[in-house]
Amino acid sequence: MAILCDRNxxxxxxxxxxxxxxxxxxxxxxxxxxxxxxxxxxxxQVIDGIRVFDTVHEAVExxxxxxxxxxxxxxxxxxxxxxxxxxxxxxxxxxxxxIPALDMLRAKAALAGSSLRLVGPxxxxxxxxxxxxxxxxxxxxxxxxxxGVVSRSGTLTYEAVDQLSRLGxxxxxxxxxxxxxxxxTSFVDALALFEADPETEAVVMIGEIGGSAEETAARFVQxxxxxxxxxxxxxxxxxxxxxxxxxxxxxxxxxGKASDKIAALEAAGVxxxxxxxxxxxxxxxxx
Numbered sequence: 001m002a003i004l005c006d007r008n009x010x011x012x013x014x015x016x017x018x019x020x021x022x023x024x025x026x027x028x029x030x031x032x033x034x035x036x037x038x039x040x041x042x043x044x045q046v047i048d049g050i051r052v053f054d055t056v057h058e059a060v061e062x063x064x065x066x067x068x069x070x071x072x073x074x075x076x077x078x079x080x081x082x083x084x085x086x087x088x089x090x091x092x093x094x095x096x097x098x099i100p101a102l103d104m105l106r107a108k109a110a111l112a113g114s115s116l117r118l119v120g121p122x123x124x125x126x127x128x129x130x131x132x133x134x135x136x137x138x139x140x141x142x143x144x145x146x147x148g149v150v151s152r153s154g155t156l157t158y159e160a161v162d163q164l165s166r167l168g169x170x171x172x173x174x175x176x177x178x179x180x181x182x183x184x185t186s187f188v189d190a191l192a193l194f195e196a197d198p199e200t201e202a203v204v205m206i207g208e209i210g211g212s213a214e215e216t217a218a219r220f221v222q223x224x225x226x227x228x229x230x231x232x233x234x235x236x237x238x239x240x241x242x243x244x245x246x247x248x249x250x251x252x253x254x255x256g257k258a259s260d261k262i263a264a265l266e267a268a269g270v271x272x273x274x275x276x277x278x279x280x281x282x283x284x285x286x287x
Contacts, residue, residue, distance in 0.1 A: 003148070003173045003193040003216050004091060004119070004202075005067065005132040007060060012059050012078050012089075013037040013050065015071035019095075023071070023136050027072070030133040033178070034152050035063040056080075056087040067091040069125065070132050078103035081184075085116040093134045094120035094184070106181040111184070118184025124154035124176035137174065145170015147283060148186060148194035151206035152213070153234055154178045158274060162169035165279025171198040179208065187217035195225055202228045205244050205270070207261055208234035214261040230283040231265050232273040233258045 013024045016039045025048060028034045036051045036059045043054030046177060053059035055069065066125055068089055072080040077096040084092040099121050119126060125135015129142040134155075143161045147169055151157040157176045164171060172194070176187050187205060194200045203225075207214035214233065221229050236258040260274050273282040 002128040002131055003197050004117070004126055004175065005128050005134055005173070008129045009033060009067050009091075009132045009134070010035045010063065010065045011134060012056065012063070012065045012068040013071065013133075014047065014056065014068050014084070015039065015073070016042070016050070016052060017071060018046050020068045020069075020071035021050075023069075024048065026139075027133045029036070030139050031130070032132050032134065035065050036180070038068075048153075056083045060087045065089065067134065069262060070094040070096060070120075072096060074098040074100070078100065078107040081107050081118060082114075084115045085111055089116055091134075092116055092118050092184075093123070094178075095123065095125060095135055096120075098120040101180070101181070101182055104180065108182055108184065115226060117239050119175065120178040120180075120183060123178030123183070126156060126173060126218045127171075128170055128173045133169075135176070136273075137176065141165055142174060143170040143245045144172075145173055146199060146201035147267055148172045148190075148197070148200040149174040149206075150194070150203065152192040153206055153209050156206045156232070156234060156279075157267055158197045159276055160206060160279045163277075163284065164204070167280050167284055169280070169284060172197060180212065187213050188220045191220055191225060191229075195227060198228065202230070202283060202286055204279060205229055205231045206279070207231065207233045209233070209258050209261075210256040212256070215264040218264040218268040219259075220272065222263075223271055228271070228286040229269075229272065230271045230279070232276055232279050232282075233261045233265075234276070
């Protein structure tokens, strides 16, 4: 049982600009069922072999899609998420960076009670090795296996996956949850899915400075996880007030420091790598 996406995922692409078309092609090459695209004003066309519709609702009715990946520019991305929810989709992965926080606050509030699970925004998406790719991850570095990967950082997701694969350790699903202050799927959400997944035996979790998501995850691990967890926290040398790449990765008001996150994780029994070069080896020692 894969989490979030598998061979049965039928994917729409919202926003068929250059980036959307490029990554739709890579996902199709990987074996993902890309069943349609949504681009208002271009309905009825076929772009790069993808049937295009004017609305998500129309696309779902015609294709039976159950998931979508969103490449819509920032001003319209939150509305694209809500359109996906209104069409009854199960999963939306929002790649878009730079969505105003207020837009996402409103969208997240509107999603309450919805059947839609949102991953992102400002995330690389997810890959279930040899089954499904949604987003922009380099799926070729993955290999099927028993380790789940969840990360706020896109590039460190790729680094962790590559290290695991080089050590001969495959992955169940690799999830980039995004680094914005307001996101749809949290560490705790992903950890709960991995804990319930019989094909996942251990988890690599990659956090970063800013916010309290890692401390909350540490409490969840301590209270609910039976599977071993390895972690890395990025930004260990960042000075207060310095933003590290993501809008949510900033130490403010004395909160969000890497040292506090590391301490909380270690107190919960998580093995924390001190260097990004040690993420794979840290997990390997737990097996």
